[in-house]
Amino acid sequence: SSHSHFGPELVVDDPRFEAMQQSRMTAIFALTFMALSQQALSAQVTPVQKIIQLMDGMLAKGKQEKHDEQVQFAAFKQFCDDTTVEKKRAIEEANEQIDMLKADIEKCTATAAQLTKEIAEHDEDISVWTGDQKAATKVRDIEKADYGTLHQDYSESVDALQRAIAVLRSQAHDRKQAVSLVQVSALKDLALIPESAKRTLDAFLQQDPEGLEVSAPEAHGYEFQSHGVIEMLEKLQDKFIDERTQLEKEEMNGKHAYDMLMQDLTAQIAQATQDREEKSEAKAKALQAKADAEGDLKDTTDTRDADQKYLDDLSATCEQKASDFESRQQLRAEEIEAINKAIEIISSGAVAGNSDKHLPSLAQQGGSSLAMLRSDTQNKMAQSRVVQFLSTKGRELNSRVLSALAERVSSDPFVKVKKMIKDLIARLMEEANEEAEHKGWCD
Numbered sequence: 001s002s003h004s005h006f007g008p009e010l011v012v013d014d015p016r017f018e019a020m021q022q023s024r025m026t027a028i029f030a031l032t033f034m035a036l037s038q039q040a041l042s043a044q045v046t047p048v049q050k051i052i053q054l055m056d057g058m059l060a061k062g063k064q065e066k067h068d069e070q071v072q073f074a075a076f077k078q079f080c081d082d083t084t085v086e087k088k089r090a091i092e093e094a095n096e097q098i099d100m101l102k103a104d105i106e107k108c109t110a111t112a113a114q115l116t117k118e119i120a121e122h123d124e125d126i127s128v129w130t131g132d133q134k135a136a137t138k139v140r141d142i143e144k145a146d147y148g149t150l151h152q153d154y155s156e157s158v159d160a161l162q163r164a165i166a167v168l169r170s171q172a173h174d175r176k177q178a179v180s181l182v183q184v185s186a187l188k189d190l191a192l193i194p195e196s197a198k199r200t201l202d203a204f205l206q207q208d209p210e211g212l213e214v215s216a217p218e219a220h221g222y223e224f225q226s227h228g229v230i231e232m233l234e235k236l237q238d239k240f241i242d243e244r245t246q247l248e249k250e251e252m253n254g255k256h257a258y259d260m261l262m263q264d265l266t267a268q269i270a271q272a273t274q275d276r277e278e279k280s281e282a283k284a285k286a287l288q289a290k291a292d293a294e295g296d297l298k299d300t301t302d303t304r305d306a307d308q309k310y311l312d313d314l315s316a317t318c319e320q321k322a323s324d325f326e327s328r329q330q331l332r333a334e335e336i337e338a339i340n341k342a343i344e345i346i347s348s349g350a351v352a353g354n355s356d357k358h359l360p361s362l363a364q365q366g367g368s369s370l371a372m373l374r375s376d377t378q379n380k381m382a383q384s385r386v387v388q389f390l391s392t393k394g395r396e397l398n399s400r401v402l403s404a405l406a407e408r409v410s411s412d413p414f415v416k417v418k419k420m421i422k423d424l425i426a427r428l429m430e431e432a433n434e435e436a437e438h439k440g441w442c443d
Contacts, residue, residue: 055343097300140254161237338390338397391406
């Protein structure tokens with residue numbers, strides 16, 4: 001064996017060399033783990049505390065979102081309530097307006113129908129009265145013509161009688177004077193002279209006044225008969241004058257009655273025509289009012305129906321959103337309860353105590369901390385229980401939040417740290433072996 005000038009040399013197989021190498025590796029492992037764990041120790045955060053912090057954050061977020069949704073839904077519910085009240089009021093007012101419009105339409109319809117009937121009655125009256133005017137005028141024309149003819153007959157008869165009486169009287173005063181009896185004979189042609197008078201005149205005219213001069217008694221009889229004819233003719237004259245006067249009075253009365261009748265009929269026709277025009281105008285206004293009311297009724301009904309449809313849709317939407325809100329609130333409440341339970345599980349006395357005890361004590365326990373890091377089974381069991389609980393609750397509640405939280409909790413916060421430690425240990429062991437081989441070769 002060779003010896004170093006620094007001191008006695010140790011061979012590879014020397015027990016002292018192996019003890020020194022083991023002590024050196026242990027010191028390096030402890031220093032390395034302490035360095036790698038310094039990040040967690042500086043914040044005094046264990047893996048379990050990391051999970052608790054994660055769930056506390058999720059819990060706070062869930063509570064905040066639950067509160068925000070409550071505020072948002074309260075505003076939406078206020079909108080639903082206010083709009084529902086407004087629409088119901090509008091619909092109620094529209095229904096009242098519709099009832100009024102229907103009543104107006106019925107009234108206008110009845111008014112137009114009544115006016116139509118009254119206008120027809122006026123038309124009938126006007127037609128009848130116009131017919132009465134024409135009939136009265138026709139009768140009056142006939143009466144007037146008859147009066148003219150009869151009045152002329154009376155006048156001609158009176159004149160003829162007056163002339164005949166004058167002739168007969170003239171003959172009575174002077175029988176010797178040749179007197180023509182043509183005027184007396186003409187009386188037989190008059191229509192108004194009675195037949196009895198005509199027969200008397202015929203008998204009188206058949207006597208020959210010239211032959212009567214021979215015998216005084218016959219002459220006296222002729223003279224007596226002449227006086228009888230004159231008296232008869234004078235009575236006829238007086239009678240015809242009286243009848244003509246009566247005829248004139250009747251004509252005057254007939255004309256006055258006709259004038260009064262025509263005046264009354266004209267006034268009635270004028271009044272009926274005025275009433276008809278006024279009622280025709282009122283009927284036109286009633287029909288226009290009816291048309292306007294029908295237009296308003298259609299517009300009001302359309303608006304009411306649109307408001308009703310909007311209200312129905314709004315009510316359905318509000319009810320659906322309220323149901324959805326209650327479901328979400330229930331879900332969030334159950335999510336919050338589940339997270340609180342998970343925190344309670346992982347924060348239980350034994351687990352929390354062990355996790356708090358294990359990791360922070362690594363810095364003081366040195367090499368023995370490596371064994372405790374490998375023996376974190378209890379922490380993993382707690383973590384597994386939380387993951388299983390959150391996963392089960394996530395499936396039961398169909399909650400993506402709890403499922404995502406379970407996935408995040410299932411990941412090991414110190415996986416990277418452990419991997420770095422394992423890699424470093426392996427590399428240090430390789431370097432120690434190489435140094436031992438090199439030492440053996442040198443010896």
